[in-house]
Amino acid sequence: MTGSFTSAGANVSCPVGQSVTGGGADITGGLGQVQLVEASPSSSGTQFFTRSVEDPNGFSGTWFERGYAICATPLPGLERVATSSSTLSVVTATCPTGKRVVGGGGTVSSNAGQDVYIEDITPAANLTSVTAHGSVVVDGASTGQGLIVTAYAICANPPPGLQLVTVAQEFDSDVASVTATCPAGKYLLGAGGEIDFGFGQVRLDDLRPNSALKTVTVTGVEDETGYDEQWRPIAHAICANP
Secondary structure, three states, X not given: OEOOOOEEEEEEXXXXXXXXXXXXXXXXXXXXXXXXXXXXXXXXXXXXXXXXXXXXOOOOOOOEEEEEEEEEOOOOOOEEEEEEEOOOOEEEEEOOOOOXXXXXXXXXXXXXXXXXXXXXXXXXXXXXXXXXXEEEEEOOEEEOOOEEEEEEXXXXXXXXXXXXXXXXXXXXXXXXXXXXXXXXXXXXXXXEEEEEOOOOOEEEEEEEEOOOOOEXXXXXXXXXXOOOOOEEEEEEEEEEOO
């Protein structure tokens, strides 16, 4: 959805007969002054919702956000698990026993109108859960006060060849991207991304699956004041046999 508003979002629907296994979003032109606050599967399992907002001092440039839904013929046992907290900045949604994560998401909001954003959407290494990390920026530093965070795990009976691929970029600064690629013969079901050591001064700008459903690209962008320390993006691709 085109921006240059204080906020913009997208509702991406799967074709009839298919269900969401994962999704993502990217922000173009935000220059670290636009931040992701929602990347979430719908309760119906047929849509993926995204939303981004300008930081509190606004942004005069033109930007837009694009949302992505990864869709497939419904997997056996497919369900969405959502876990929320108004007291914790890091929240985990866990799949029922015997099921595994095929995708995930997160949302963050504030009960006091603060500057909030999603920092991480992280599938567990054993694909039993998804953790969402939200942050509030106060005086240039990240805190967890006043947040409402929801983590989403899209769970299913483990499909053949289910595998998590995680790639971390070397520590960098300004703008950095990293891509996780599914092994040959496997295709993408879900995506996750993290900003490591950003400490409230780096925004998760892209969590982007490619059109061939083979890769996930995660990009971080420092905020308008910059950041002198080293940080890195981490990309997670959840893959399976076709």
